[in-house]
Amino acid sequence: MALVVICGQPCSGKSTAALCLASALEAMEPKPKVRIIDEFSLNLSRNRSYADMTAEKNLRGVLRSEVDRSLSKENITIVDSLNNIKGYRYELWCLARAAGIRYCVLFCDAEENYCREWNNNRQEKEEYSYEMKIFDDLIRRFERPDCRNRWDCPLFELFPSKDGIDKSSPAITDAASYLTRRVDSKTRDIKVLQPTIATQNLRTTESNTLYELDKATQEVVNAIVEAQNQALGRRIGLPELRSLRRTFIKLTGQTSLSGRPPPSDADSAKRMFVDYLNREIGAS
Numbered sequence: 001m002a003l004v005v006i007c008g009q010p011c012s013g014k015s016t017a018a019l020c021l022a023s024a025l026e027a028m029e030p031k032p033k034v035r036i037i038d039e040f041s042l043n044l045s046r047n048r049s050y051a052d053m054t055a056e057k058n059l060r061g062v063l064r065s066e067v068d069r070s071l072s073k074e075n076i077t078i079v080d081s082l083n084n085i086k087g088y089r090y091e092l093w094c095l096a097r098a099a100g101i102r103y104c105v106l107f108c109d110a111e112e113n114y115c116r117e118w119n120n121n122r123q124e125k126e127e128y129s130y131e132m133k134i135f136d137d138l139i140r141r142f143e144r145p146d147c148r149n150r151w152d153c154p155l156f157e158l159f160p161s162k163d164g165i166d167k168s169s170p171a172i173t174d175a176a177s178y179l180t181r182r183v184d185s186k187t188r189d190i191k192v193l194q195p196t197i198a199t200q201n202l203r204t205t206e207s208n209t210l211y212e213l214d215k216a217t218q219e220v221v222n223a224i225v226e227a228q229n230q231a232l233g234r235r236i237g238l239p240e241l242r243s244l245r246r247t248f249i250k251l252t253g254q255t256s257l258s259g260r261p262p263p264s265d266a267d268s269a270k271r272m273f274v275d276y277l278n279r280e281i282g283a284s
């Protein structure tokens with residue numbers, strides 16, 4: 001049905017927001033199935049997981065796999081984590097797109113000094129808190145969501161330090177409505193993502209690498225150029241083909257922030273590149 005990405009600085013009120021949204025959703029008719037995925041439920045310690053890049057990548061990979069398993073047309077999955085890196089939010093958006101469901105971001109926009117104070121309060125109460133070094137590092141690396149990016153859109157913003165967080169906060173009620181409203185052919189403001197090539201999983205083998213993707217797509221480009229020289233089919237300039245090839249490689253072959261390997265099966269890479277070209281050039 002939908003994926004909600006909660007996003008915000010450490011100790012900015014994200015879990016509170018996730019719980020408020022879940023309870024706003026569960027109060028709706030018909031009551032949707034809601035699942036919150038967070039680090040605690042997966043036994044991931046934040047102070048350990050954000051201590052170095054390898055551990056952090058692992059944390060994102062574990063969360064991402066769990067989100068992937070959880071997504072369905074029947075439930076609403078809320079991923080309650082920092083989701084502070086825009087490339088990672090893009091990956092989550094791709095999962096929603098592959099599942100053909102709705103997607104939104106709920107951003108807890110609390111100022112740093114409040115997050116710090118709330119984290120200190122937790123420390124004083126001997127509750128689970130971030131170590132100062134980790135907290136500072138996370139604050140520094142935060143990449144704010146921007147609703148101009150597809151993967152940050154629609155963006156519902158909460159201001160916990162100004163307004164608090166409540167089931168009736170406008171961002172919570174707006175998000176709940178967006179996620180559950182019925183859509184018909186006239187609905188313009190709700191987007192159900194559609195699966196495309198960039199979100200399909202490619203078969204992978206150990207030995208195949210980006211090099212093979214590069215080679216496979218180059219062979220497709222060569223075949224097109226050759227066919228065009230023989231005046232078969234519509235002409236597409238080489239610069240355009242090159243640019244489409246680069247974009248395709250970037251979309252499907254980039255090293256994932258959560259550890260997903262690049263595509264590797266040459267035949268399926270070729271087939272998918274042709275599908276991609278057909279769609280982009282409008283020749284299908």
Ligand SMILES: Nc1ncnc2c1ncn2[C@@H]1O[C@H](COP(=O)(O)OP(=O)(O)OP(=O)(O)O)[C@@H](O)[C@H]1O
Pocket residue numbers: 008009010011012013014015016017118119122160161163164165
């Ligand atoms: N508006 C607020 N006023 C006062 N304290 C708040 C407010 N919002 C959150 N807090 C406090 O901040 C702490 C963190 O809240 P919460 O767990 O919801 O944040 P979080 O962003 O999920 O944290 P984490 O990054 O650890 O997952 C809690 O102790 C909570 O009581």
